Amino acid sequence: MPDYRKLIDAEIWAFIDRTNSFYPVDAVDRTIEEQRRTYDEMCKAFHAGYPAGVSAQDTSIETSTHKIPIRIYRSEEPSDDAVVLYTHGGGFILGGLESHDDVCAEICKGTGFEVVSVDYRLVPEFTHPAAYEDALAAFEWAVATYGRPVLLAGDSAGGNLAACVSHATRQAEHPPIGQVLIYPGLCGQLGRGSYLEHADAPLLSVRDMDYYREMRAGGLNVDTDPTFAPLVDEEFARLPPTVVITAECDPLADDGQIYCERVSAAGGKARWFNEAGLVHGYLRARHSSERASQSFSRIVGAIRDLGRGEWPY
Template structure:
């Protein structure tokens, strides 16, 4: 998660492109999780990242309860956390996959985000603590994400939505593609600045190769660290944009940040779904960067973008197409 230095003199083309309050957020992230941390051992990276997540945690809205559990699989148990609203029956269940480059993150790192989605929609939210690289290389995280979907589909009668952020957006997309003909296939999916294995000669990859909080160097690092020997980039469970079939997918909303090298992936995925006759909407939030969800308490643009995301999840869960 390398970034431009905090010194305003070194902010380059982003100096005036990003709002001052967003720069305050970027500086705070870098103070907790500095760009050079990517050279540290993975356990050290996780310790530092978890401290940062705890520092940004906003608590949970009133009325949201949670319970931790285990999903048993043939290979290993998957820890999960379920969020519900007290005294309010849920109309849908959101399966949420956290971000962190397939290397970082757990049930606590995105706890407040899941709780706010629950409060904002009234839906049940189930978060999965999938296996991380490099201890567990691809397809471990995908297998856990798929097992999580299958468990929710088997144990709940509610309409099911897929939601993922960054690396979790990759997992949600891969699961949607793998389960499109499942009897309990997802009613919709919300993808938040996902990395989908797109063409790195694309617009945003070039224009924002050195964007704050995520660069092409970072993307390459996370891709390599999760790759098994001989990993094919054409594997759609690794790079969902490399799939040869985009038909039969659930209504899909992709939200990206303007100043993020991954933004073109969202645009490309929308185009593939539309070309295959499906429903898809891509929204590029202006003057924001990768990881902006964590900026929602202090950055008005991020708060407004998150509000739109929650509203769209609510619409999808009610079987509505909001566009």
């Protein structure tokens, strides 16, 4: 087992301790209502407010069966190069428009792009493929509504959804212009690599991941379903330019490396960053940790570059 006392610096340990004070290690043993309540309290405590010049508006996307709530962020200094579709993390069980509110506002500020945050349906009320269907519907809405390139971004579970949509729409008339995936869960093979080395990492363990995966599947056989697990797709050609940012001390780290290797092997553009000494969920530490701050700047820069059609890597 890694020596996390050496890998992780004092700032990130302070972030871990603060997070655990809201969302304890045994949270997956609690009821869904309790998990959501503690997660929402934690996110509220970390909320950093909006940067100057950013505003937000709540609305919804109409589908044939339901409404998908969305929040649209706009900058006083806008760029029309692209629009960002952001899908939040939370294990497909937690989170919503509030949980990543300030993150989306800061992405808007740092890029000038409008950012659309998607409040997709959650487990266990709606199992797979509900979240994927909402993310896909939001992408199609954004393409039709904005008439400009759409860039996909998301963290953790939201990174999974962004990748799933990229795979599903790569041959569309207007495919995504790029994707930026932040410590995404892409459903790699358990029992090896980072899944084994960091099985009991701070803030996300393999036990947690198993729980989220089983809850999302809802009893379905998803072993060969790329709308659930992007890494099981047999084809990685024609995917948009891809940047994946992972945390070193996270079971999911290898998912990012393997995914980028497959995109590159299929002739695409892909770059993987594995952030030293960081842990799953470190976006919330971007104002208290120098390492997390530098990584967030890298994330915003990647979104800005890909949205402009640039590839600086």
